[in-house]
Amino acid sequence: MAIAIEGGFDGANPQDPGAIEQLGEASFLVHPFSEDGDGNYKFALNVRANNPADAAQPLHLEVDWADAEYMADRNFIHVGSGFRWAFQPAQVSGTRTIVDIVLPPGTSYIGLCPAYNLNDFLALSEMLVRFGYARQVAGQSEQGREIATFRLGNGPAPVLLTARFHPYETAASYCIAGLMRWLGQPFREQEALLKRYTFTILPMPNPDGVYLGLCKRTAIGGVDLPHEGADGKDATARALLALITSLRPAAWLDLHGWMHADEDGIDCHDQGLGERFRSAVCSPATRAVQGKPVPPDSAQQRSWASFAGNKWKLNLASGDPRPGSLHDYAFSQFGTAWLAVSYRWPGRTAQQMGALGGPTLQAFCAAL
Ligand SMILES: [Zn+2]
Structure with missing residues (x-):
């Protein structure tokens, strides 16, 4: 059963569904949104991933920040919800954060920072x-x-x-x-x-x-x-x-x-x-x-x-x-x-x- 990723909820970034592209099965590219383009604050990412299977499944995620200056600070992500978040180091390539996640069953949130909506x-x-x-x-x-x-x-x-x-x-x-x-x-x-x-x-x-x-x-x-x-x-x-x-x-x-x-x-x-x-x-x-x-x-x-x-x-x-x-x-x-x-x-x-x-x-x- 296929993993889905969505934005558009309270606190989500991006809000625009068009900013989340499916690259392949269980492979997605997300374009985060900045209200003023200031790279020094462009660290908001908050998407919801749903794994409908009973078991964990692999997810390949790429996040294109469209900012080269602060990529060294975008080399990890958090996956989780509530007070339970897994920290995961990520690769940085060009303006992208690239990470392979083992996504647990059910709903998880993914961001640089743990979400707090x-x-x-x-x-x-x-x-x-x-x-x-x-x-x-x-x-x-x-x-x-x-x-x-x-x-x-x-x-x-x-x-x-x-x-x-x-x-x-x-x-x-x-x-x-x-x-x-x-x-x-x-x-x-x-x-x-x-x-x-x-x-x-x-x-x-x-x-x-x-x-x-x-x-x-x-x-x-x-x-x-x-x-x-x-x-x-x-x-x-x-x-x-x-x-x-x-x-x-x-x-x-x-x-x-x-x-x-x-x-x-x-x-x-x-x-x-x-x-x-x-x-x-x-x-x-x-x-x-x-x-x-x-x-x-x-x-x-x-x-x-x-x-x-x-x-x-x-x-x-x-x-x-x-x-x-x-x-x-x-x-x-x-x-x-x-x-x-x-x-x-x-x-x-x-x-x-x-x-x-x-x-x-x-x-x-x-x-x-
Ligand atoms: Zn501040």
Whole structure:
């Protein structure tokens, strides 16, 4: 029985069925979509593969990115669903990622990053309310989707947490989901934070971009939120700007993902804050969480799984406010101490990405 591959669902990339070509039996060529052609964010791929047989079957997949510059970062894929994803190294030839998969029976999703679609977030939302989070609607996106905030804590300092402004960066969604589950647990560390801070969390600030399977923006012709959001050019940007303005956050942790294979990223305007975060997140307590054994899917993954001595790339923003930057807007208006973290997928399972959430928040608060 024949394997079928499709796009066109919530979070899919490509959305256009014509962008998936069948080359032969169990052989497909996919053309991912980028809303603005920026190769540095062109990493969104999310297709659904259906194997109707009772047994695993081979699948040959080629993905043509139509971008030569960043092919070195497109040398793996993930196959799976939910929290179970298999990491698989892939060949790179020209502008194509080429991989032979043994596809299990039933439905699997295939992407560079494990998928995390809008529906996954809506399911999480219901659970968060049961954890004690107060859900509010900060506004609506251009396409009319709710932009929800979740509040927890009663401390004097307002802290903003955001994740996944850029839709392809699903690492941020897994991480913030784990962070919110961790913060909702009734233990001593969490209670100490909730007495010092009031957390306002936006786990899904770009619901249109995520639903449409985009790479970077809120829409075709839309906004790159962290870099252009302060211009208020669409409804999502205006909702975020209004939230920041009413919240006047003392601090802001902004979670991203990226495609660097062997290092994580820190962006901030304050070198001291960045260095304190880096040393706090690399503390022995944090490494113990990060260093849970990784399933030995491949030698490559084993070599990337060394969390002790994790590499961090620290990028300092200059003192000059960048036009459009939401981070710089918050700092210049309210003195907000902001820090953005970018996590890589290689060497981490979906569960481990979630397990980074609590330590990331603890390290950020310790660094303030
Ligand atoms: Zn990003």
